[in-house]
Amino acid sequence: xxxxxxxxENLHLWRGERHVLRGIGFALPRGGCLHVAGPNGSxxxxxxRTVCGLLYPESxxxxxxxxxxxxxxxxxxxxLIYIGHEAPLKADLSARENLRYWVGMRRRIGRGTLEATLxxxxxxxxxxxxxxxxSAGQRRRIALAALSLLWVPLWLLDExxxxxxxxxxxxxxxxxxxxxxxGGLVLAATHHELPLRRxxxxxxxxxx
Amino acid sequence: MKEFLxxxxxxxxxxxxxxxxxxxxxxNVVWARRSLARATASARRRLAAGGADS
Amino acid sequence: xxxxxxxALPAAAAPALSGATTPHDAASVLDxxxxxxxxxxxxxxxxxGQLVQPLAFFAIVTTLFPLAISPELARLREVAAGVLWxxxxxxxxxxxxxxxxxxxxxxTLEQYALSGxxxxxxxxxxxxxxxxxxxxxLALMAPLAALSLGAPPGSxxxxxxxxxxxxxxxxLIGSIGAALTLGIRRSGxxxxxxxxxxxxxxxxxxARASExxxxxxxxxxxxxxxxxxxxxxxxxxxxxSAAAVRxxxx
Amino acid sequence: MNWAWFxxxxxxxxxxxxxxxxxxxxxxxxxxxxxxxxxGGLVLAPPDYQQxxxxxxxxxxxxxxxxxxxxxxxxxxxxxxALIWRMKVAHAVAASCAPIGASFTFAALVTGSLWxxxxxxxxxxxxxxxxxxxxxxFLYLGYMGLRGAIDDPQRADRTSAVLAVxxxxxxxxxxxxxxxxxxxxxxxxxxxxxxxxxxMPMLWPLLLMLLGFTLFFVAVLLVxxxxxxxxxxxxxxxxxxxxxx
Numbered sequence: 001x002x003x004x005x006x007x008x009e010n011l012h013l014w015r016g017e018r019h020v021l022r023g024i025g026f027a028l029p030r031g032g033c034l035h036v037a038g039p040n041g042s043x044x045x046x047x048x049r050t051v052c053g054l055l056y057p058e059s060x061x062x063x064x065x066x067x068x069x070x071x072x073x074x075x076x077x078x079x080l081i082y083i084g085h086e087a088p089l090k091a092d093l094s095a096r097e098n099l100r101y102w103v104g105m106r107r108r109i110g111r112g113t114l115e116a117t118l119x120x121x122x123x124x125x126x127x128x129x130x131x132x133x134x135s136a137g138q139r140r141r142i143a144l145a146a147l148s149l150l151w152v153p154l155w156l157l158d159e160x161x162x163x164x165x166x167x168x169x170x171x172x173x174x175x176x177x178x179x180x181x182x183g184g185l186v187l188a189a190t191h192h193e194l195p196l197r198r199x200x201x202x203x204x205x206x207x208x
Numbered sequence: 209m210k211e212f213l214x215x216x217x218x219x220x221x222x223x224x225x226x227x228x229x230x231x232x233x234x235x236n237v238v239w240a241r242r243s244l245a246r247a248t249a250s251a252r253r254r255l256a257a258g259g260a261d262s
Numbered sequence: 263x264x265x266x267x268x269x270a271l272p273a274a275a276a277p278a279l280s281g282a283t284t285p286h287d288a289a290s291v292l293d294x295x296x297x298x299x300x301x302x303x304x305x306x307x308x309x310x311g312q313l314v315q316p317l318a319f320f321a322i323v324t325t326l327f328p329l330a331i332s333p334e335l336a337r338l339r340e341v342a343a344g345v346l347w348x349x350x351x352x353x354x355x356x357x358x359x360x361x362x363x364x365x366x367x368x369x370t371l372e373q374y375a376l377s378g379x380x381x382x383x384x385x386x387x388x389x390x391x392x393x394x395x396x397x398x399x400l401a402l403m404a405p406l407a408a409l410s411l412g413a414p415p416g417s418x419x420x421x422x423x424x425x426x427x428x429x430x431x432x433x434l435i436g437s438i439g440a441a442l443t444l445g446i447r448r449s450g451x452x453x454x455x456x457x458x459x460x461x462x463x464x465x466x467x468x469a470r471a472s473e474x475x476x477x478x479x480x481x482x483x484x485x486x487x488x489x490x491x492x493x494x495x496x497x498x499x500x501x502x503s504a505a506a507v508r509x510x511x512x
Numbered sequence: 513m514n515w516a517w518f519x520x521x522x523x524x525x526x527x528x529x530x531x532x533x534x535x536x537x538x539x540x541x542x543x544x545x546x547x548x549x550x551x552g553g554l555v556l557a558p559p560d561y562q563q564x565x566x567x568x569x570x571x572x573x574x575x576x577x578x579x580x581x582x583x584x585x586x587x588x589x590x591x592x593x594a595l596i597w598r599m600k601v602a603h604a605v606a607a608s609c610a611p612i613g614a615s616f617t618f619a620a621l622v623t624g625s626l627w628x629x630x631x632x633x634x635x636x637x638x639x640x641x642x643x644x645x646x647x648x649x650f651l652y653l654g655y656m657g658l659r660g661a662i663d664d665p666q667r668a669d670r671t672s673a674v675l676a677v678x679x680x681x682x683x684x685x686x687x688x689x690x691x692x693x694x695x696x697x698x699x700x701x702x703x704x705x706x707x708x709x710x711x712m713p714m715l716w717p718l719l720l721m722l723l724g725f726t727l728f729f730v731a732v733l734l735v736x737x738x739x740x741x742x743x744x745x746x747x748x749x750x751x752x753x754x755x756x757x
Binding site for chain 2: 554555576630735
């Protein structure tokens with residue numbers, strides 16, 4: 001019987017000579033959040049990149065709503081957003097332009113929505129500045145704006161709280177909690193604690 | 209025999225072309241065997257290093 | 263959750279959260295491709311220096327030949343088509359290194375690959391932008407270079423047409439090479455080694471078309487062959503570069 | 513459809529053992545055929561009425577040229593299979609092909625040039641077949657260069673596989689364009705590197721030679737393939753068996 005949400009079964013991944021993921025498995029239902037923890041080099045990023053289909057596992061299965069995601073990757077991709085260590089911003093474009101091109105490829109967004117979101121992540125004041133001049137934390141906030149604008153169920157976040165001040169970290173927590181509350185799924189990899197009010201599932205990766 | 213080696217005056221072109229092609233063929237055998245030997249050796253080393261991996 | 267500094271999203275931004283069905287406001291492939299095109303053009307216009315480099319290179323190379331061969335226009339006319347095309351080929355090769363490099367570096371390619379949009383279409387848009395920024399300007403500059411090499415004014419339309427069509431094919435072939443060499447340090451020479459043999463037919467047909475134009479003969483046959491190459495490139499090259507880009511992200 | 517048999521057939525240990533067993537079955541017939549063809553070509557075949565004994569270069573040039581193309585085709589087909597079905601063994605086949613093909617392309621160029629000197633009076637003529645052969649050498653060099661430039665073995669496999677497929681689509685186009693170009697510029701007096709009119713006693717050694725080199729290719733490929741499979745395989749159990757620790 002197909003289950004709703006994301007299921008990962010017995011994932012093995014090799015990077016060259018290194019056996020990075022050794023039989024990872026978990027189930028993330030709708031409204032679930034999984035905190036992938038572990039030291040540097042334990043394969044957190046590799047796991048996220050495998051789950052979103054950028055890396056192809058040696059063996060194991062990835063199921064979205066009971067279907068193998070590798071059978072229709074584009075369909076799976078349209079249900080997820082992946083944000084790596086660095087927000088994918090163009091140095092020569094302003095924060096607002098970056099957001100428009102990034103999100104606009106996938107979803108038509110109105111001006112009002114864009115402004116409201118910029119406001120919410122605290123970016124309204126500097127949204128016209130080229131990304132080149134933004135601090136790492138400000139770039140993160142643009143990524144948070146993309147996260148809430150895209151409106152897709154599966155969030156894959158790599159170190160979402162890095163470079164953010166306390167207020168920004170709280171914003172991450174709030175966004176995640178809101179997302180879970182409306183039935184979204186969050187897979188967050190970080191060796192920090194997640195700024196959440198309740199306990200979530202945790203997956204500890206060991207040194208590979 | 210001398211006549212055979214002379215090849216109607218084409219010896220200077222004919223024999224080098226045979227030498228090059230057959231030489232390439234022989235080199236291929238040598239290279240192939242060497243690459244297999246190298247791969248085998250490195251597989252042995254890998255097994256010796258971290259053999260527990262399945 | 264009731265943090266006053268983080269007001270809830272406006273209602274309009276909150277359609278049902280669903281993975282299975284396409285939301286009503288999902289962007290189409292065309293939307294996405296046009297945005298990619300617009301983005302690349304905008305970026306290029308903000309970095310005009312980079313834009314001018316291949317053109318300046320083209321101008322310099324075509325200037326070198328009279329100095330190296332002879333200032334006699336009659337002699338130069340004999341080699342004008344070849345000079346023009348070799349210079350155009352190298353100039354468009356020079357611009358290729360920038361095609362994906364920044365996008366790979368800042369994570370844009372990753373987002374393209376994960377956008378759920380067909381990567382082939384996005385690659386096509388990127389290649390189109392590349393042609394608009396290098397191929398088209400080269401085609402417009404080529405007649406100047408040709409005139410300075412002794413080509414008659416009547417040859418201008420033929421030269422513009424052949425360079426314009428030929429650079430379409432060059433951009434497409436080049437996009438494959440650029441995608442294949444992603445993630446390789448100091449990839450310049452390798453990129454040339456991969457791309458130049460594949461670009462050979464374009465060079466042959468393009469140079470022939472320009473040569474015929476310079477001699478005042480009909481250049482239609484080689485131009486048609488060039489167009490056929492461009493069409494073949496349009497159908498196949500984005501597939502190959504999309505595959506190569508995906509692999510580079512692994 | 514049940515693909516289990518296919519996967520078992522294409523599994524690395526199975527292919528490894530199969531390659532090991534089959535190698536002598538290709539190697540010895542290849543040697544016998546090539547030696548017979550050498551005797552037939554150098555001794556039994558009569559001289560050509562135009563080119564005299566010089567035509568005998570064909571017994572080396574034609575097989576080398578044949579190898580250059582056949583190996584490239586094999587490589588590209590293996591690469592396509594590997595890309596589509598994510599088959600490691602097919603990547604291993606493609607990787608094994610490149611050095612073999614490149615070396616024979618080189619031989620084809622050298623023998624072509626050696627043949628050209630007595631026929632044309634120059635060591636190099638922009639003959640369409642020699643030109644195509646030269647471009648093919650560049651394609652091989654590009655393939656090997658790309659493979660060598662990528663550190664990660666899986667990415668090297670997959671990236672070079674895309675190049676091989678792109679290359680094979682281009683080979684006929686390149687050949688056509690070169691022939692077209694040559695037909696425009698060729699001075700009619702220059703003799704092409706053509707096939708001489710081959711009578712039966714001239715022809716059979718050539719055919720044996722082509723067959724012999726083909727079998728030879730398979731034999732060399734099988735040896736190389738085993739190495740490439742070992743490099744790619746991480747499952748210790750069967751490797752221990754075959755390499756013997």
